[in-house]
Amino acid sequence: xxxxxxxxxxxxxxxxxxxxxxxxxxxxxxxxxxxxxxxxxxxxxxxxxxxxxxxxxxxxxxxxxxxxxxxxxxxxxxxxxxxxxxxxxxxxxxxxxxxxxxxxxxxxxxxxxxxxxxxxxxxxxxxxxxxxxxxxxxxxxxxxxxxxxxxxxxxxxxxxxxxxxxxxxxxxxxxxxxxxxxxxxxxxxxxxxxxxxxxxxxxxxxxxxxxxxxxxxxxxxxxxxxxxxxxxxxxxxxxxxxxxxxxxxxxxxxxxxxxxxxxxxxxxxxxxxxxxxxxxxxxxxxxxxxxxxxxxxxxxxxxxxxxxxxxxxxxxxxxxxxxxxxxxxxxxxxxxxxxxxxxxxxxxxxxxxxxxxxxxxxxxxxxxxxxxxxxxxxxxxxxxxxxxxxxxxxxxxxxxxxxxxxxxxxxxxxxxxxxxxxxxxxxxxxxxxxxxxxx
Numbered sequence: 001x002x003x004x005x006x007x008x009x010x011x012x013x014x015x016x017x018x019x020x021x022x023x024x025x026x027x028x029x030x031x032x033x034x035x036x037x038x039x040x041x042x043x044x045x046x047x048x049x050x051x052x053x054x055x056x057x058x059x060x061x062x063x064x065x066x067x068x069x070x071x072x073x074x075x076x077x078x079x080x081x082x083x084x085x086x087x088x089x090x091x092x093x094x095x096x097x098x099x100x101x102x103x104x105x106x107x108x109x110x111x112x113x114x115x116x117x118x119x120x121x122x123x124x125x126x127x128x129x130x131x132x133x134x135x136x137x138x139x140x141x142x143x144x145x146x147x148x149x150x151x152x153x154x155x156x157x158x159x160x161x162x163x164x165x166x167x168x169x170x171x172x173x174x175x176x177x178x179x180x181x182x183x184x185x186x187x188x189x190x191x192x193x194x195x196x197x198x199x200x201x202x203x204x205x206x207x208x209x210x211x212x213x214x215x216x217x218x219x220x221x222x223x224x225x226x227x228x229x230x231x232x233x234x235x236x237x238x239x240x241x242x243x244x245x246x247x248x249x250x251x252x253x254x255x256x257x258x259x260x261x262x263x264x265x266x267x268x269x270x271x272x273x274x275x276x277x278x279x280x281x282x283x284x285x286x287x288x289x290x291x292x293x294x295x296x297x298x299x300x301x302x303x304x305x306x307x308x309x310x311x312x313x314x315x316x317x318x319x320x321x322x323x324x325x326x327x328x329x330x331x332x333x334x335x336x337x338x339x340x341x342x343x344x345x346x347x348x349x350x351x352x353x354x355x356x357x358x359x360x361x362x363x364x365x366x367x368x369x370x371x372x373x374x375x376x377x378x379x380x381x382x383x384x385x386x387x388x389x390x391x392x393x394x395x396x397x398x399x400x401x402x403x404x405x406x407x408x409x410x411x412x413x414x415x416x417x418x419x420x421x422x423x424x425x426x427x428x429x430x431x432x433x434x435x436x437x438x439x
Contacts, residue, residue, distance in 0.1 A: 021208045029435050035108060040074055041066035041113050041115065044115065045070075046226075051052045052067050055088070058085075069092075072245035077110065080105065087102070087124070087126075089382075099123060119271060124381045129218075134185055143155055143173065143181045144222050145176065147224060152174060153205060154195070155195055157172075158192045160191070191211055228316055229292075229341065230339050248291070249291060249315060252318045256355055260325070260426055262392075265300070272289040274303060276438055284426075324355035324378055329376060335381045349385070350363050353381040356425065362377045393412055393414070394411040407422070
């Protein structure tokens with residue numbers, strides 16, 4: 001059921017204007033002339049690096065506005081001359097910019113530069129903070145979704161400590177990818193906050209048991225992507241205060257049962273089931289489990305337990321547990337999935353996971369006669385290859401030990417912004433292949 005946005009509805013008409021004011025476009029706005037603005041840096045990147053914020057004038061004079069700001073931290077405010085100028089995000093102590101943006105700031109206003117994104121795809125946005133004080137005894141809240149990977153999200157606020165059905169949530173709204181809602185006025189208090197995929201409240205992306213809004217607070221809830229690209233983290237930023245980061249406590253795990261002879265596979269991580277009694281060859285759905293280090297991985301094949309393992313699951317990560325081999329000599333391997341979307345609408349990501357038994361050589365994945373993955377051994381997955389989206393093109397998985405393709409699709413459709421995995425399951429004498437669209 002799609003949320004009704006009953007509390008946010010009065011702000012719906014202003015949504016586009018609010019989003020435009022939240023993230024100032026590069027070189028946007030008019031020249032504000034003399035005077036100064038106030039700015040701070042918030043580091044919500046997932047790179048675990050510290051950053052500096054530097055402004056560069058037309059004559060190349062540099063002014064450091066924030067220094068050595070660690071992950072999930074905010075700097076003190078600094079004054080900066082109003083008007084249009086270039087802002088650089090740099091690794092602490094480094095003179096090279098990793099992100100450069102141009103913004104026009106208005107004299108007398110306060111701003112926050114938000115650094116976010118993963119290593120290799122860092123971004124920066126400018127948040128204007130000039131919201132009027134709420135009515136006495138009230139709080140104000142807006143949501144800014146920085147995560148293009150997670151897509152549009154539905155937000156639900158319910159009573160803290162209660163397992164309220166999301167269909168019965170009294171406070172709901174939808175926020176698109178890389179956009180924001182307007183501010184809404186709320187009664188202060190502690191609530192449970194849940195974020196789901198837009199239009200599907202069974203697809204839970206974040207569950208915060210308690211988030212507190214005090215009277216007088218003017219809060220921006222900033223949503224950031226987890227490492228898997230689907231689950232998200234969040235942080236609350238007070239207009240006249242600090243930053244509080246909330247990390248997702250969960251990861252997602254699925255089982256690829258590739259054991260020969262239709263064996264039954266059962267698995268759990270940290271005591272939480274990640275697949276029912278799954279019959280090979282098959283690929284299960286992702287299931288939420290508690291993230292952490294040193295988690296017990298328990299796997300059985302036809303009721304016989306495999307050797308015990310411990311694994312680490314990053315908060316917000318996605319994983320595939322590959323169970324492969326013969327029923328009498330099966331093994332389990334945990335692969336890290338990257339379900340972040342490609343950076344362009346004309347691109348797709350594709351990889352090969354090999355869970356075949358009985359073929360000693362690695363497998364090759366080809367799309368439209370071009371090899372995307374080579375020599376992928378049993379129990380392993382290839383790196384993700386970025387390819388141009390295509391329609392009705394041949395897809396094949398081959399082995400040097402076979403004169404014919406082990407798996408082929410004559411007219412495969414690989415759509416833009418798609419993330420795909422080709423799974424090879426079963427045995428070399430009776431291979432089973434499947435193309436799974438993960439995003």
